[in-house]
Amino acid sequence: MSQTFRDPQGGGSLIVAWQAKSRSILIVGGGSVAAGRVFNALEADACVTVVAPELCPELEYRASAKQITWHPRKFEDGDLKTADMVLTAIGDAAESRRIADLCHTLRIPVNAADINDLCDFWFMSTHRDHSVQIAVSTNSKAPRLANRIRRQIASALPRGTGLAVDKIGNLRKRIREADSKPENSKRRMTWLTQLCDYWPIEQLAKLDNDNIDLLLDAYVQNHDPQSVHIPNDAMSLSSSSGMPSPVLRGQMEDTPAxxxxxxxxxxxxxxxxxxxxxxxxxxxxxxxxxxxxxxxxxxxxxxxxxxxxxxxxxxxxxxxxxxxxxxxxxxxxxxxxxxxxxxxxxxxxxxxxxxxxxxxxxxxxxxxxxxxxxxxTSAINGPGLCGIPVTHRGVADQVLVLSGANRNGDLPTVPSYLATRTLVILMAVKRLSQVVELLRDRDFPADLPVAIVERAGCADQRTVRGTLETIVDVVEQAGHNAPGLIVAGHAVNLLSNAAIQDHFLDPTTSGLQSTE
Incomplete structure (x- = not known):
């Protein structure tokens, strides 16, 4: 018998979107990892209970705002009585294993942070845009790489994807209300399929109530969605694909000259x-x-x-x-x-x-x-926004700005070390270890202050600090959020010598303590 069906590959996870609304989720732990779990659960409209002797600042806020229920103590077995799901985020591996064993006995789904063999499921790297959620799993093999994959997928989405889904959801609801007969379900599905497949996502995102009324009327009158024309001032003439919008093409063809x-x-x-x-x-x-x-x-x-x-x-x-x-x-x-x-x-x-x-x-x-x-330019203003004056009287009297890759992709040519110079290297954080070796070869001292300035001018800007000797390890622990640049020189720590500055990170992240 010839094979006509695919063989399962194995080794994957069963990817589902769990309906957690009004379900009871118990989270054991009060640190930054627990805070991330709490946020995800709240976004799913779950009822969240946290058991921990102490809370990080974010969870303190959520407890005071009554977004969560907090029991200020250690976990007790009775906490599982009302739990539909349990998430542990504590440093005690033996206690995590004990809690997981209890959950397995009671058939309660459980996830233990950083202990994969105890987990019934894993958290994925997620992108959220209104009703659209995209999740990437590497099945616990490379979670950091999952973040990179997720960012690339998200960046490829047309602008307004989430809004487009919400607008189509509104139209779908209105069509079902106007034509609720079960025998017409195939017609409803076919019509909406043509609309979703035919119209650019950017234009679906721009639909307003009047436009939705036009589309609803077209459905009721049994008109093809391709025949619907939206007024010219309501939408852009082109989509991100570069092709003229089909819903406006007739209007464009009226004025070719x-x-x-x-x-x-x-x-x-x-x-x-x-x-x-x-x-x-x-x-x-x-x-x-x-x-x-x-x-x-x-x-x-x-x-x-x-x-x-x-x-x-x-x-x-x-x-x-x-x-x-x-x-x-x-x-x-x-x-x-x-x-x-x-x-x-x-x-x-x-x-x-x-x-x-x-x-x-x-x-x-x-x-x-x-x-x-x-x-x-980020070369000068990026460091400035993050508290680094690239020139400072008596400390740095010159600035050298280099690109992290020349036309052939090679590292730049760096002159020998000069104590009164601030060195700024753009587009090179991903090659940080190579840059450090290059500077060492040019006699830059091991204790020279170095900073990685990330996303300067954005709400989530961050400065990660170290020395030429330590900066690679510091960035490896703290992670990196592109785009960023490298600043090296004695001006780096004039206004601050904190190891890491980022109001979105708990100060204990990766063991990096901030004095600010």
Missing amino acids: VMETRKGRLVLVGAGVGDPELLTVRAHNVLKQADIVLADKLIPEPVLDIIKCEIYTARKFPGVATEAQEDLYRRGLEELAKGKCVVRLKQGDPFVYGRGGEEILFFRQHGYEAEVVPGL
Whole structure:
């Protein structure tokens, strides 16, 4: 008999979305790991009880806000009487094992942090956007890599994916209310399937109540969803795929001559360091005037949120940066040929290791001269926002800014150590150990202060500090949140010598104590 069905691969987990609303979840432990478990449970609308002699600041807040029930003591066997699920997050492995054994006897699902053989299930690296939840599991083999995979998946989603799901959920509910006959379930499903498959996600996200009324009427009148036209001022003409929107295509085809004869406007804008309030006034004005924004992959969400037109994002991942840049060039020329105002939005300042000059030369060759709106560069302003003055009288009288990779991907050439110089290296944190070896070869002292400045200007900015001798181990323990840069020099600790600064981390994280 020939085989027509797939053989199971084995070694995986049964991935489910557990309905925890109003279920009782017991969490044993009061530290930062427990706080993460509590947050996940609360997002699932569970009833959360925490048993621990002491609580970290986050759990103290949640207890005072009555988001959780707290028993200020150690675990007791009777705590399991009303539990639908148990999560342990304590440092006592023997006690964790005892609690897990009790749970298994009572058939209560249990997870013991960092003790995989005791767990009935594992927590995954998750992305949440309204009703959309994406979870990545490596089956406990590489949880840190799961975070990286999750970030790459999330970054590839069209903007507004979560909103689109909510809008479709609203429309689906209204259709069921208008046509509740069981025998029409196939018609409802077919119509909604065509809508979801045909319309760009970005435009589904922009549906308002009037648009949903139009779609509901189209369903009631038995019109194909492809025939529905949304007013031109309600949506962008294009989707992130670069193709004209099918729901607006007819309106675009009405005015081809106008689109062919107008000459587009190109503006190269620096997005600065992350905070939209740190954009220049001119940058704000240009972004409001744009018809389309071609954005770098790492532009922070708060900056993107002020943009009202279509955003086309460069998917610049290692190994495909050249192809991504060519894709941006292609899309830019297409939109300029239509007479559009095209804004090329680049992180930091376009001319500080941002390839801004290359882009100007490319578009100039095709007949378009770019206007330039500078932005705050992370090389100078990033350290400043995190409390590091790159120059300080009597300490540092010069700054050297280097890129972590030249055109061939090699590390930069670093001059010999000079005590009065602050060294800033961009785009090199992932090669930190190699950078440290390079600096040692150039006679940089082992006790020289070094800082990793992460996501400067964003709400979750962080500074991780150490010395040339310790910084690799410190970052390995604390983890890294891109984008970041390396700062080395005696100016690093002038305003603070805390090992780590991050108000989103418990001070005991990885054993790094903060004095702030």
